[in-house]
Amino acid sequence: MxxxxxxxxxxxxxxxxxxxxxxxxxxxxxxxxxxxxxxxxxxxxxxxxxxxxxxxxxxxxxxxxxxxxxxxxxxxxxxxxxxxxxxxxxxxxxxxxxxxxxxxxxxxxxxxxxxxxxxxxxxxxxxxxxxxxxxxxxxxxxxxxxxxxxxxxxxxxxxxxxxxxxxxxxxxGILPFQVIEMKGLTGDTSDNYPGVKGIGEKTALKLLTEYESIDGILSNLEILPKSVKAKIEADLDMLHLSRTLARINIExxxxxxxxxxxxxxxxxxxxxxxxxxxxxxxxxxxx
CATH class of the missing domain: 3.40.50.1010 (5'-nuclease)
Structure with a gap:
């Protein structure tokens, strides 16, 4: 280079x-x-x-x-x-x-x-x-x-x-790949996809700081606060879809x-x- x-x-x-x-x-x-x-x-x-x-x-x-x-x-x-x-x-x-x-x-x-x-x-x-x-x-x-x-x-x-x-x-407070993970959790109002209902930036940042990624969060669902666990479980499909929508295609x-x-x-x-x-x-x- x-x-x-x-x-x-x-x-x-x-x-x-x-x-x-x-x-x-x-x-x-x-x-x-x-x-x-x-x-x-x-x-x-x-x-x-x-x-x-x-x-x-x-x-x-x-x-x-x-x-x-x-x-x-x-x-x-x-x-x-x-x-x-x-x-x-x-x-x-x-x-x-x-x-x-x-x-x-x-x-x-x-x-x-x-x-x-x-x-x-x-x-x-x-x-x-x-x-x-x-x-x-x-x-x-x-x-x-x-x-x-x-x-x-x-x-x-x-x-x-x-x-x-x-x-x-x-x-x-995040790494580049966590920009995508954040959008998966919180959605994006300007692009009109919801993420996980009830999870805002503050909670998403806390979760990613602790568990690094959505996969990390999902593998620790059992130890999350009950309300957060319930929100994620209720919106699991939209969580995965929102993350896919947020990811820029580089190919x-x-x-x-x-x-x-x-x-x-x-x-x-x-x-x-x-x-x-x-x-x-x-x-x-x-x-």
């Missing part, structure tokens, strides 16, 4: 949605009425991160529709999510066109979430460099290891919490070559495209 290689994997959906809601006051549109406010914010966030972390390689991962192997496993998965805002919909394809102008690969595969593509790319590229995942999604913390860091975007621009193994232990059959991700801005091409979409003021952030 070449420690001079630093790969920035961008969670495209996380940045675009964050940008849309941060820029919702903006009336930025093209002549034909197409909104570009989310795209403008997306590239602000991207360029901030490039300037902050100085990657040698950049790749961007995307969701490819709402139907995935998780919704096949559990029909209510993410069923509580509202439809994408109308003004955001035309920006989905346009932002990918602009990302491609930078010669940044857009990676996504139907049936999988962006998280799975990110996990797969991170597993592959950690062999050739240090990996940094830019996201707002705490689920990604399960991917942290010696070579993979997760950059959680906090409120405002250029405000990050950068998780490595040490900071994850210090901040959350998605995607093609993404390391050399294709090299960060080298073709300024002529980018300038032409950004002028076309009235975004050229952003380019001063990278020139």
């Amino acid at each position: 070449d420690r001079n290689n630093k790969v920035l994997i961008v969670d495209g959906m996380a940045l675009l949605f964050r940008a849309f809601f941060a820029q919702s006051y903006s009336a930025r549109r093209l002549e034909d009425g197409t909104p570009t406010n989310a795209i403008y914010g997306f590239f602000q966030y991207l360029f901030d991160a490039v300037n902050e972390f100085s990657p040698t390689h950049v790749v961007c991962c995307w969701d490819m529709g709402s139907k995935t192997f998780r919704s096949d496993l559990y029909s209510n998965y993410k069923a509580n999510r509202p439809e994408a805002p109308e003004d955001l919909i035309p920006q989905f394809s346009l932002v990918k066109e602009l990302v491609a102008a930078f010669q940044i690969p857009n990676v996504g595969l139907e049936g999988y979430e962006a998280d799975d593509c990110i996990g797969t790319v991170a597993r592959k590229f950690r062999e050739v460099g240090q990996v940094y995942i830019l996201t707002g999604d705490q689920d990604m913390l399960q991917l942290v290891n010696e070579d993979v860091h997760v950059i959680i975007m906090k409120k405002g621009r250029s405000n990050y919490a950068v998780y490595d193994l040490e900071f994850l232990r210090e901040d959350k 998605v059959p995607i093609e993404c070559q390391f050399d294709d991700c090299a960060w080298s801005v073709p300024m002529d091409e980018v300038t032409t495209v950004f002028e076309k979409y009235r975004l050229s003021t952003l380019l001063k952030m990278i020139s």
